[in-house]
Amino acid sequence: MARFDTLNSAWMVWDNPAPAPEGAVLEYTRELEKFLADIERRAFRVAQVALRDPDDALDVVQDAMLKLTRSYASRPSAEWRPLFYRILENGIRDLQRRRTVRKRVMAWLPGPKEDPDNEAQDPLENVADSSPAIPEKLMQAQAMQQLEESLRALPARQREAFMLRNFEGMDVAETASAMACSEGSVKTHYSRAVHALREQLGEVW
Amino acid sequence: MGERDNEAFEVRSRALFHDSVDGLDMRIRSRLTQARSAALAAAHLRRPWHFGWKVWTPAAGVTAAAILGAALWINSPISHQSAVLADQSSLEDLDLVAASDEGSADAMEMLQDDIDFYAFADKAANSGPAA
Numbered sequence: 001m002a003r004f005d006t007l008n009s010a011w012m013v014w015d016n017p018a019p020a021p022e023g024a025v026l027e028y029t030r031e032l033e034k035f036l037a038d039i040e041r042r043a044f045r046v047a048q049v050a051l052r053d054p055d056d057a058l059d060v061v062q063d064a065m066l067k068l069t070r071s072y073a074s075r076p077s078a079e080w081r082p083l084f085y086r087i088l089e090n091g092i093r094d095l096q097r098r099r100t101v102r103k104r105v106m107a108w109l110p111g112p113k114e115d116p117d118n119e120a121q122d123p124l125e126n127v128a129d130s131s132p133a134i135p136e137k138l139m140q141a142q143a144m145q146q147l148e149e150s151l152r153a154l155p156a157r158q159r160e161a162f163m164l165r166n167f168e169g170m171d172v173a174e175t176a177s178a179m180a181c182s183e184g185s186v187k188t189h190y191s192r193a194v195h196a197l198r199e200q201l202g203e204v205w
Numbered sequence: 206m207g208e209r210d211n212e213a214f215e216v217r218s219r220a221l222f223h224d225s226v227d228g229l230d231m232r233i234r235s236r237l238t239q240a241r242s243a244a245l246a247a248a249h250l251r252r253p254w255h256f257g258w259k260v261w262t263p264a265a266g267v268t269a270a271a272i273l274g275a276a277l278w279i280n281s282p283i284s285h286q287s288a289v290l291a292d293q294s295s296l297e298d299l300d301l302v303a304a305s306d307e308g309s310a311d312a313m314e315m316l317q318d319d320i321d322f323y324a325f326a327d328k329a330a331n332s333g334p335a336a
Contacts, residue, residue, distance in 0.1 A: 029245060029248065029249065032245060032248060033241065033245055036241045036244065036245070037241060040237045040240070040241060041226045041229055041233075041234070041237065042222075042226050044229070044233065044237060045222065045225055045226050045229070054233060058233070058236050058237070058240065061237065061240060062240035062243065062244070065240055065241060065243075065244035066243070066244045066247055068244070069244045069245060069247055069248035070247055070248065073248050140221060140224055141225075143217075143221055144221045144222070144224070144225050147218055147221060147222075166215055166218060166219050166222075167218075167219060167222045167223075169219075194211055194214065194215065197214070197218075198210070198211070198214055205214075
């Protein structure tokens with residue numbers, strides 16, 4: 001720290017401190033915003049594949065963003081992605097557990113049965129699109145829908161490994177960090193997921 | 206199912222996923238932007254402690270001012286002067302008490318008169334019925 005010749009000069013510095021901390025905060029916020037903007041859509045689709053319902057997917061993505069910014073934003077930015085996906089996967093699992101409990105409770109109650117997996121489905125999704133101009137797009141959408149169905153049928157850990165490695169493009173170490181398991185487990189889950197998906201979708205897919 | 210087939214499958218599934226991400230509708234995109242803004246606002250409200258310098262500044266200021274004030278007071282000539290003055294005033298008090306001028310001699314005589322009076326009154330009270 002600098003020495004001051006007079007008490008007055010010390011007071012002047014005290015009254016007008018250097019702006020470095022505020023600048024550091026701005027830089028850190030900008031970096032965090034860039035990270036979230038880059039990841040949010042893929043994270044939403046990952047959550048939607050697992051949960052089906054877009055509103056539930058939005059909720060878990062928002063929760064993951066809040067938890068990351070509140071609890072882990074001070075960590076090095078290289079750690080944000082695996083941390084974010086670990087929070088997201090925990091949120092997905094919590095929501096799936098709550099759904100299971102709700103289903104069991106609803107089964108005991110009288111009245112019309114509620115299936116939360118089906119309630120959010122748009123009836124227009126099942127209507128065939130007769131427009132001849134977009135057959136390629138339609139085929140791609142159908143292929144993706146088949147893939148999503150097959151992914152939902154996988155064990156949770158296999159689905160997580162496949163989506164993080166293949167969709168999000170994480171390497172084995174990052175995926176292991178996100179899934180809180182060993183790299184060997186990631187390789188096993190991923191390999192099993194690929195074989196199971198290929199078996200379910202068939203050779204023509 | 207060979208390795209090459211697996212690779213083709215992985216490439217295709219990745220491409221389909223990224224197409225589906227690009228095709229997200231405006232409602233979802235807008236809600237994701239809102240969620241991001243809310244998360245960043247929360248991060249601003251709850252920064253790591255080392256960024257909260259504004260919180261610590263007043264407390265640090267008061268402490269530094271107190272330390273500076275104490276240091277200056279101990280080393281300043283005023284504190285030495287006041288200590289000398291304090292010594293001087295206590296000596297003066299002793300002088301006043303020990304002074305033996307005319308006024309103080311009168312006061313001692315008055316005190317002696319009072320003692321004589323109280324001795325007389327005590328004797329009178331114990332000597333029988335009042336006159």
